[in-house]
Amino acid sequence: MKRIALVGFGLLAGSIASALKQAKRPTVIRAVSSPATLARARELELADEFFEYGDVEQWSRDCDLILLCSPILHILKTIDALAHVKWTAQYDAGQSNAPTCLVSDIGSTKVEICKAGVKLPAPFRFVGSHPMAGSEKRTCEHNDPAIFENAYWFVCPPEGTEESAYAELLQLVKFLGATPVVFPPEHHDRTMAWVSHMPQMLSSTLAGNLPERLLKHNYQHYAGRAFRDMTRIAASGWGMWHDIAVTNRDETVRALGEVRDGLEKTIEAMNALDVVADGKPATDDRSAGLETIFKAGNEGRASLFAPGRNAGAAFSEITVQLKDKPGALLSVMQPLAEEGLNIRDIELMKVRENVAGTLLLAFKTPDEAARAVKILRYLGYEVKER
Structure with a gap:
């Protein structure tokens, strides 16, 4: 993708942007949000272009993908705003053969959003989606480029839609480490x-x-x-x-x-x-x-834990950003062991080229997880609570 607009620049949009930035993808990231959130996104260098919600005529142009990441009712309002942007009239009149723009969303319900989305005029084409990922943290400063790893990501195209029509979305989902599941909105x-x-x-x-x-x-x-x-x-x-x-x-x-x-x-x-x-x-x-x-x-x-299926753990989890170098794992594990912290589960999340690896550590109690965070941050690691 040459340009992606993330509308509603909270935790999940910030995490998508962070993963793209870490991978040094040439994609131009367009952040669309409130002034305060845009200021924070600019400080964190998570995006390249910044627009407020009301500037729909500007931020909707020239995108390969528009991903609506705000709350559900705001997503519906944004779809309505996209349906009324004035520059789309040239496509209705057949005066342009410019490429179309895929519009999707990450809303937690799909039927009403998909009903509205399929009515969007050219050059937009809509395919709903919903990643099964998140946190009680809501803002972009808590972004986690590994938050989608091993998560299901539902993709809900209109009936009869060819997969090629939403290939950009599937590519993004897989790049983020999630597993796409094509599902009818009603299901x-x-x-x-x-x-x-x-x-x-x-x-x-x-x-x-x-x-x-x-x-x-x-x-x-x-x-x-x-x-x-x-x-x-x-x-x-x-x-x-x-x-x-x-x-x-x-x-x-x-x-x-x-x-x-x-x-x-x-x-x-x-x-x-x-x-x-x-x-x-x-x-x-x-x-x-x-x-x-x-x-x-x-x-x-027992059926929730069938082989090959993911399920949430009951432990307190943290993630640690690793460098791809010898001894990286030991440099994290050893100080925790010396402090008597018992790691209950460990996972080296998918490592992509040019992206720092992410180590997931699970502890029995929130207090143990908090101690681990304090120790690792003191040692200079980027650590986040899950």
């Missing part, structure tokens, strides 16, 4: 409703309904890892989830209803138990129904 939203959107609603509901009998004594502080893990994403910000909820409401409600049906079966199985009373064990074991539910849960959980 994407139905799947995400179950594996992402419904879990968020459950987590928020669970954390938001702590009973008063616990709260009045501050007993919630005794929560173990199970409750903390199940409510971790309840800390998610409302702004992003508002857009997801209003653009994938029906599928998310459907998923919540299916979970509700499952909970009702679990309650029935619990009520069927012949419980211990007065210190005496039950004479009739009626736990078969609940056992079936547990075994189904075991199988469902």
